[in-house]
Amino acid sequence: MARRNAVWARVYYRNTTGEELRSVLTLMGPGGRTVELHCAPAAHDEPGTCETPRVPSSDTPGSATAIAEFVGAGPVEEAPLLLRAGSERAPGPRG
Numbered sequence: 001m002a003r004r005n006a007v008w009a010r011v012y013y014r015n016t017t018g019e020e021l022r023s024v025l026t027l028m029g030p031g032g033r034t035v036e037l038h039c040a041p042a043a044h045d046e047p048g049t050c051e052t053p054r055v056p057s058s059d060t061p062g063s064a065t066a067i068a069e070f071v072g073a074g075p076v077e078e079a080p081l082l083l084r085a086g087s088e089r090a091p092g093p094r095g
Contacts, residue, residue, distance in 0.1 A: 002064070006054040008035075009066035011085070013048055015041040020073040021082070027052045029064040041070070 009027040039050035071079040
């Protein structure tokens with residue numbers, strides 16, 4: 001997401017599994033800057049959000065990308081990847 005001179009990432013979710021899930025929301029901005037936020041989606045059917053802090057950006061809109069990953073419970077090295085979703089960069093001036 002972008003507004004004025006700031007960018008941030010947001011993911012909407014609903015955990016209907018009834019189990020503990022973990023998620024990581026990563027915002028990758030221009031110049032190699034990265035913001036990573038760990039979220040713990042509650043184990044119920046209510047919708048929720050996870051959002052990174054807003055960071056300054058003087059670059060063009062669409063110059064940042066975001067990735068949200070949701071994994072199952074258990075030890076990190078054994079937890080199954082359930083979902084990976086990412087944003088797409090906006091087309092450049094040439095399409």
